Amino acid sequence: MSKLKTKWICQECGYETAGYLGKCPECSTWGSLVEEIQQSSSRKPVNADFLNLQKPSLLNEIELSKEIRMSTNISEFDRVLGGGLVQGSLVLIAGDPGIGKSTILLQTSGLLSKNGKKILYVSAEESSNQIKLRADRLNIKTESLYIYPQTNLELIKKEIDDIKPDVVVVDSIQAIYTQNMPSSAGSVSQIRECCNFLMQTAKNENITVIVVGHVTKDGNIAGPKVLEHMVDTVIYFEGDKYKSYRLLRAVKNRFGNTSEVGIFEMGASGLTEVLNPSELFLNEHSEITTPGSVIIATNEGTRPLLVEIQALVGTTPYPSPRRVANGVDFSRVLQILAVLEKRVGLNLSKQDVYVNVIGGVEISEPAADLGIALAVATCARDVMVDTHTVIIGEIGLSGEIRAVNNIEKRITEAQKLGFKKAIIPNANGIPANIKGIEIIKAKRLIDAITACVSKDGRLGKKL
Ligand SMILES: Nc1ncnc2c1ncn2[C@@H]1O[C@H](COP(=O)(O)OP(=O)(O)OP(=O)(O)O)[C@@H](O)[C@H]1O
Numbered sequence: 001m002s003k004l005k006t007k008w009i010c011q012e013c014g015y016e017t018a019g020y021l022g023k024c025p026e027c028s029t030w031g032s033l034v035e036e037i038q039q040s041s042s043r044k045p046v047n048a049d050f051l052n053l054q055k056p057s058l059l060n061e062i063e064l065s066k067e068i069r070m071s072t073n074i075s076e077f078d079r080v081l082g083g084g085l086v087q088g089s090l091v092l093i094a095g096d097p098g099i100g101k102s103t104i105l106l107q108t109s110g111l112l113s114k115n116g117k118k119i120l121y122v123s124a125e126e127s128s129n130q131i132k133l134r135a136d137r138l139n140i141k142t143e144s145l146y147i148y149p150q151t152n153l154e155l156i157k158k159e160i161d162d163i164k165p166d167v168v169v170v171d172s173i174q175a176i177y178t179q180n181m182p183s184s185a186g187s188v189s190q191i192r193e194c195c196n197f198l199m200q201t202a203k204n205e206n207i208t209v210i211v212v213g214h215v216t217k218d219g220n221i222a223g224p225k226v227l228e229h230m231v232d233t234v235i236y237f238e239g240d241k242y243k244s245y246r247l248l249r250a251v252k253n254r255f256g257n258t259s260e261v262g263i264f265e266m267g268a269s270g271l272t273e274v275l276n277p278s279e280l281f282l283n284e285h286s287e288i289t290t291p292g293s294v295i296i297a298t299n300e301g302t303r304p305l306l307v308e309i310q311a312l313v314g315t316t317p318y319p320s321p322r323r324v325a326n327g328v329d330f331s332r333v334l335q336i337l338a339v340l341e342k343r344v345g346l347n348l349s350k351q352d353v354y355v356n357v358i359g360g361v362e363i364s365e366p367a368a369d370l371g372i373a374l375a376v377a378t379c380a381r382d383v384m385v386d387t388h389t390v391i392i393g394e395i396g397l398s399g400e401i402r403a404v405n406n407i408e409k410r411i412t413e414a415q416k417l418g419f420k421k422a423i424i425p426n427a428n429g430i431p432a433n434i435k436g437i438e439i440i441k442a443k444r445l446i447d448a449i450t451a452c453v454s455k456d457g458r459l460g461k462k463l
């Protein structure tokens with residue numbers, strides 16, 4: 001009998017090696033390598049029959065089948081998908097445990113089946129009873145939604161063949177396994193094999209497959225990262241677990257752009273769409289007038305979003321000062337602090353600096369730079385930015401304020417929410433069709449600082 005071969009696979013990124021390593025050389029995660037049994041190479045691939053049928057064809061002879069999209073009836077979800085679910089595609093929805101993946105998929109399934117689609121909801125983690133309880137809570141009543149608690153991929157395939165659904169939901173990919181693999185459910189080899197199989201089912205039978213993937217911090221089960229290249233669409237479901245809203249963000253989409261974000265609020269009866277998200281993020285702001293708190297207009301996809309940035313600056317009790325950034329890129333904050341020191345003359349070398357974006361929003365675009373700089377500067381000097389001012393701009397290393405995209409949209413959003421003043425980059429020129437809001441153009445960081453503080457301009461003088 002041949003000896004079983006094993007290899008060590010990183011459960012985060014799929015890196016493979018023959019022996020144990022404490023740290024993955026590919027993704028630098030510690031303790032993520034797990035020993036897995038290698039399958040014998042003589043095993044027939046799952047899709048052998050299908051592969052044999054395929055022959056190369058000339059591009060101009062390929063008959064185009066129309067891309068058919070199904071609306072989920074949740075406009076925020078449709079938007080992230082690029083206009084609805086594409087028939088025959090595989091969508092991966094990844095998110096932290098408990099964020100609401102099962103909830104949104106059950107709600108979507110309910111709405112789809114109401115529209116006459118046949119849905120097979122494979123629940124590999126929860127019993128039918130649990131799903132029923134959730135469905136009652138979410139008030140889902142349909143006739144063409146099948147719930148199937150199952151973890152065996154071969155049995156799942158059998159039901160797909162029998163029921164012939166339009167959409168299959170697999171909750172979650174880490175909990176199902178194929179008999180063709182000796183390794184345990186949730187390992188890299190298993191989830192890759194199962195995902196591959198579901199991908200072929202989707203393509204061959206023109207079924208839309210939605211797969212749930214848990215984001216994991218420990219290396220016990222493999223994360224969705226190892227699947228991202230295989231699937232058509234990858235959507236991350238994010239949010240602060242202790243707050244009620246959630247963001248859906250596409251990070252890869254073969255059928256649409258990836259800049260769109262869907263915003264939801266989680267409640268007892270499930271997720272509801274938030275159609276005016278800026279209001280949600282600013283609802284606590286109006287009464288607060290503390291130094292170090294500013295409002296910026298960031299862009300989430302094609303939609304502007306107003307969020308509050310707060311900074312706290314104080315003398316450090318430590319030998320070297322602390323810098324903490326939540327919701328914004330840490331190195332970006334360090335860069336802005338360096339510009340504040342060098343170009344504005346704000347001495348922060350003995351000061352701890354904390355920067356926080358309110359509401360657990362993650363901001364990745366540089367248009368937030370100016371807001372961060374002003375939050376830090378006003379807190380350091382204990383002056384207030386007028387609460388009806390919105391701040392937009394990227395900061396360059398020489399202290400210049402650089403132009404940002406979609407300036408009109410950002411200003412219009414601020415105006416809608418009652419803002420009276422906007423500080424924007426001079427380089428953006430004159431924004432078209434903007435009336436009824438005071439526009440202050442700043443060339444350099446120091447101009448913006450002088451412009452935004454209360455009328456006496458205390459900050460500008462003190463610096
Ligand atoms: N009765 C309720 N009222 C309000 N919110 C609830 C209620 N029950 C559950 N929730 C919310 O639903 C979340 C769990 O949703 P769900 O089970 O869909 O998450 P999940 O991402 O599928 O989790 P898992 O990782 O366990 O699969 C909870 O964290 C909570 O926020």
Ligand SMILES: [Mg+2]
Nearest residue numbers: 101102103171
């Ligand atoms: Mg779940």
Ligand SMILES: [Zn+2]
Nearest residue numbers: 010013024027
């Ligand atoms: Zn790795």
